[in-house]
Amino acid sequence: MAGGIIGGAIIFTSGNPATNNAANAVTGESISNINIDATGNQIIEISAKGGYSPRETLAKAGVPTVIKIRxxxxxxxxxxxxxxxxNYQTALxxxxxxxxxxxxxxxxxVLNAFCGMGMYRFEIRFD
Ligand SMILES: [Cu+2]
Structure with a gap:
């Protein structure tokens, strides 16, 4: 057996893995953390655990946006x-x-978000 995925790891072949524009090495599909809902809101999904992922998101300017943090x-x-x-702060x-x-x-x-102590961050760029 040649190749395959070891331990379920996903390896990004191009781009910065910290951004939302990376490509999946297996399927070649682009991975995005942005969806548009039925009412036209731009939904940006961020996961929070030991930092934030993705750390950089490229989003659309001029549309109402919801950041969903998991x-x-x-x-x-x-x-x-x-x-x-x-002026926003909350405890998840x-x-x-x-x-x-x-x-x-x-x-x-560019919207910057930080953890409570300021050591983890993520940013959303509107373009
Ligand atoms: Cu922190």
Missing amino acids: TNNTFDCSSIIRIPSM PTTGETSINIPPQQKGT
């Missing part, structure tokens, strides 16, 4: 989210989903 047995400080430019549930509504952003805006 926790799953998250006991570290990434369970506290701060978005200083929006240990396991669950938290939605943060973001008004339409201007092209070029």
Whole structure:
């Protein structure tokens, strides 16, 4: 038997694995953490556990946006989210989903979010 996936690891062949624009090495499909819901909201999914993933998201400017943050047995400080430019801070549930509504952003805006202590972060670029 040649090749295959060992231990279920996904290896990215191109791009920065921290971004939402990486390609799946097996299927070649692009992986995106953005969906548009029935009402036209842009939904951005971020997971929080020992940091945030993906750390960089390229999103659409000018549309109402919801950041959905998923926790799953998250006991570290990434369970506290701060978005200083929006004066936003919240404590996420240990396991669950938290939605943060973001008004339409201007092209070029970069939204930075941090953990409670400021050591983990993620950013969303609106273009
Ligand atoms: Cu922290």
